[in-house]
Each structure stands twice: as structure tokens, then as C-alpha cells.
Amino acid sequence: MAAKAEKEEGIMETVKTVVYALLIAGVFRTLFFQPFWIPSGSMKDTLLIGDFLFVNKMAYGYSKHSCPFSMCPIPGRIFGSEPERGDVVVFRHPVNNTDFIKRLIGLPGDRIQVRDGVLFINGEEAVQTPAGTFTETFEKQGPVGNMPRCTTPVGIGADCEKDKFIETLPGGVSHSILNITNSATDNTGVFTVPEGHYFFMGDNRDNSTDSRVSQQVGGVGFVPYENLIGRADRVMFSSAGRSLFYVWTWRGDRFFKRIE
Template identity: 75%
Template structure:
């Protein structure tokens, strides 16, 4: 074998290795775990801007949205498992095709309503217990440079941005933190929503800073989300960075690495 033939053979082996690696990565992303980067503050303080996690795609089975660009040729859902109230779920927006992450609040057949900032499920008030304050620095966050909203506004750059924190206990016993920025905000008092069969009702934990099922799709919300739009469950933060780039190691939040999501 000549030197040229050896070089061509080595190149082909390299190409094959890259192709196999890409195919394996595609299979893993489609069937098992999908990476997801938190771009906004709608799930504070459960999830922060710059948290990086893997979504468990085995949790609810598979639909057309399990593949990138919703290309899976799957009618409905296969190997389906019902999500549980309180799960943190990544789903495909029913209209604009974006991936959203919110907490599952309403199941099929439920009624959901907010009254003066308090959640009511099936006309029963969901217990809400004060749990101190969530305090963060008033500065630009993440690659987009979002500024946080503060209950103690106005706050100067670099000052303490404070939000009252509560523990909400859902009917199945699942507990999670929610934040409150203002009383009487647009999503604090809503009509009664009836969750249709085959659909789910989602809300962000940062209640006054979340476009979710309280808001119609026509005004930027997500409305009721069909079961087939669910992509997977978020179980654990793998990595977290407070800066504009994950390469800025001095902004890494090491205390959030491998943290479970509740």
C-alpha cells in the first residue's frame, strides 16, 4: 500500500468515526436525553438563567416532537407514561415551535384559577407557606442580558433585588418554591380554566414573570399544551453559569452542579 493510499484510508476511517459519533449523539438526543439551557427567569428560584440540564425523554414516551425540528414520524404518542402534577417539563410550544420549560400544575379534567396571587385547583386553595426571600444582584443575566424584576424596585445596578418566596404544596404532596414580585399583576387574578382531555396546564415558579398557560397563545402565552407536545422531564441541573458565556469560569455556580430539580 502506498503512502497516498494509507493517507486516504486514514481519512476515511476518521470520517467514519465522526459519522458514527454524530449518529450515536443523534440517537441519544432523540431517545434518551436532550440538553436544555435556561434562557429566562420564569422558573426562578428553581431554575436560574444559565442553568444547563438534560431532559429525560424516556419519562413520558415519544411523539413527533421527540426528534429535532419535530421530524419523528410518530402519530400521537408511543410508550406513553402520564406526567405527574408538579413535574418540571420541557414542551414544544403549540404555535411557535419553541421549547419551553414550566411546572405542570393542571391535569386533564382539572379546573385552575388564580385568586389574588393564590392558586386554586378544582376550587380548593393550594397551601402557600412563607419561606423567606429570594435575593439576587440587580445586573444583566445570561447571554441575552435580561435584567431581573424586583419586588423592592427601583433598585440600583449592583443592588439587592428581593422577591418574597413561598412553598406551594400541590394536592399530591409535591412541594416547590414560588416567587412573588407584585400583588394584583396580570396573572394574579384569572378566570377559571378548564383543562381539556389530553392537555395540561403549566405555570412558571416566578409567577409574575412567566408567560404560561394563564395566557392565551395569541398574546405570547402557551395556553393548554397537548400531551404529544411534551418532550421530557427535567430532573437535574448539570452545570450552571451566571455569566454571558459558559467559558467565563469565574461566573460558574459550582453549588448548582448536579443539583436535583424539585
């Protein structure tokens, strides 16, 4: 009987340990840092498919979307601070409840327009400086197996190139962007960002579903403040393969890389 009691006590201790670990992990994920894996190429070459990062949830405070499944009982946002233009932000899509990661371009009250692929904010041009090309292999990428888009069509295994520029936003923040081709979103009307909302764009400008397209036709549109989850500051780990266990596909040069 004593052995049975000890066994049952051991099982209960194991259960308690697992429960405590899950609670601690849940609190850590809700209040401090949320893991995020990059599944698509919309933020190349700032973020690549297979990059793994932790999102700083303390940066903008907390809302109902800070908890998994948007279950935090928080009206609006608490301990909030304003994001800055140029931040790379994870947010909850206003309609389909999916987490997106894009660059913050427009603040409340801003007028945003794209003309011939060049961004204008409040009438001021975000200057683009040529920075060569971004080259990757034309092959399936990541677990989903997406194929990259190239400026010129190429065959499997060939170099897939895109024009690269350094874009400088009003205020001085600079970052890399890519151009593939002339697309419908290279020329837009003027978007006036409503109060309490933000305007986002992907750095891979011709391969990004973002605020340039309205929610009614499958885009992102304007994103409410409460939908911001956190700021992406640094890539922690990166793998170009279909599995994290493919050690030979790890990108060591991207480990702990700062996101700019």
C-alpha cells in the same frame, strides 16, 4: 502512491468516525436525554438563568417532537406514560414551535384558577407558606443580558429581592415560587383543562409566559400531550456568566442539584 492511498484511507476513517459519533449522539438525544439550557428567569428560583440540564425523554414516551425539528414519524405518542402534577417539564409550544420549560399544574379535566396570586385546583387552595426572600444582584444575566425584576426598584449592583413562598399542590408536592408584584395574571377566570392537554405555570409567577395566557395573545394556553418532550430531574451544571468559559461565574453549589 502507497502514501497517498494511506492518507485517503485515513481521511475516510476520520469521516466515518465523525458520522458514527453524530449518529450515536442523535440516537442518545432522541431516545434518552436532551440537553437544555435555561435562558430566562421564568422558573426562578427552582431554575436559574445559566443552568444546564438533561431532559429525561423516557419519562413520558415519544412523539414527533422527540426528534429535532419535530421530524420523528410518530403519530400521537408511543410508550407513553402520564406526567404527574408538579413535574418540571420541557414541552414544544403549540404555536411557535419553541421549547419551553414550566411546572405542570393542571391535568386533563382539572379546573384551574388564580385568585389574588393564590392558585386553586378543582376549588382546593394550593397553600403558600412564606419562606423569606430570594435575593440576587441587579445586573445583566446570562448571554442574552436580561435584567431581573425586583419587588422594589433598585440600582445596578444592588440587591434585587422577591418574596418567596413554598407552595403545596393538592396531592402533597411542594416547591418554591416567587412573587414580585400584583399582575394581571394574579387573578384569572376558571380554566378547565381539555382531555389530552395540560396546564403549565412558571415558578416565578409574575415573570412567566405560561398557560394563564391564551395562545392567541402570545401565551402558552393548553399544551397537547404529544407536545411534551421530557421531565427535568436534575441540574448538571450552572454558570452565572455570559460564557461557560468564565470559570469564576460557575455555581458549584448547583452542580447535580435535584430539581424539586
